[in-house]
Amino acid sequence: MGVSLKPLPAPAAREDGDLSPATICHQIFDSISVHANGDIVCWGVDSQGQRVYGNVFTDRIVDVYNGPAYREIRDWMLRSRADTWCPAVERHCPLRVVPASVDQDAHNCRIKILKLEPVTYCNLRCPVCPVETAFKQIPALKETRAQKLLALETMLDVVAHQVVPETNIFGFGGEKYHEGVAVLLAPAWFVSIGSGMVSLLLCRAKTVAFTVRNLLIATALVAAILGLVVYPK
Numbered sequence: 001m002g003v004s005l006k007p008l009p010a011p012a013a014r015e016d017g018d019l020s021p022a023t024i025c026h027q028i029f030d031s032i033s034v035h036a037n038g039d040i041v042c043w044g045v046d047s048q049g050q051r052v053y054g055n056v057f058t059d060r061i062v063d064v065y066n067g068p069a070y071r072e073i074r075d076w077m078l079r080s081r082a083d084t085w086c087p088a089v090e091r092h093c094p095l096r097v098v099p100a101s102v103d104q105d106a107h108n109c110r111i112k113i114l115k116l117e118p119v120t121y122c123n124l125r126c127p128v129c130p131v132e133t134a135f136k137q138i139p140a141l142k143e144t145r146a147q148k149l150l151a152l153e154t155m156l157d158v159v160a161h162q163v164v165p166e167t168n169i170f171g172f173g174g175e176k177y178h179e180g181v182a183v184l185l186a187p188a189w190f191v192s193i194g195s196g197m198v199s200l201l202l203c204r205a206k207t208v209a210f211t212v213r214n215l216l217i218a219t220a221l222v223a224a225i226l227g228l229v230v231y232p233k
């Protein structure tokens with residue numbers, strides 16, 4: 001794996017007598033995420049790619065997941081006092097809230113959820129979305145995160161190499177890409193062939209837009225069917 005990662009800080013020391021379980025996130029222990037540029041990160045919470053563990057164009061998911069950098073950050077969480085701060089993104093992460101079990105270890109983990117981000121361009125202008133606030137604004141992110149598209153064949157290749165119980169298709173961008181129900185569902189449909197289960201998670205605005213559009217399409221279909229059944233020629 002050709003990435004060189006910033007060293008992690010020393011594990012956060014515990015107070016004397018603190019026997020509380022460490023806090024972990026499920027994501028680094030049983031999930032893995034691929035950005036639309038192919039970068040492998042812990043999860044969508046690292047939207048800017050602050051800690052990139054590899055890239056699907058050069059690395060296999062399974063090697064990254066079982067590799068030293070992934071094991072290192074799991075171990076860091078287990079050895080640190082309970083907290084939500086995470087060195088991957090150098091801030092508090094809302095996902096690091098799970099009490100570690102007594103037998104939790106950094107090595108024997110299994111990928112349960114693979115997240116694929118199909119696209120990072122969008123024709124909506126949501127003022128709180130990283131597409132608007134970061135990918136278009138920060139020069140380094142314009143290069144790495146703006147207007148990227150993970151081709152369907154790349155997603156299929158990833159899924160073919162690493163069968164997981166659930167594949168999650170998620171993106172901050174995508175309204176443009178997702179125009180039309182068939183185009184939206186195509187990645188899920190094809191990826192589902194190589195994966196046990198697929199879920200589509202879109203940001204709230206796109207989910208609403210998609211839902212409204214679906215409602216209109218469903219209404220038109222029902223009207224057309226009723227028209228044929230109730231008023232046949």
Ligand code: SF4
Nearest residue numbers: 025027042086093096
């Ligand atoms: S706690 Fe850290 S490793 Fe886990 S999802 Fe959050 S940023 Fe990623």
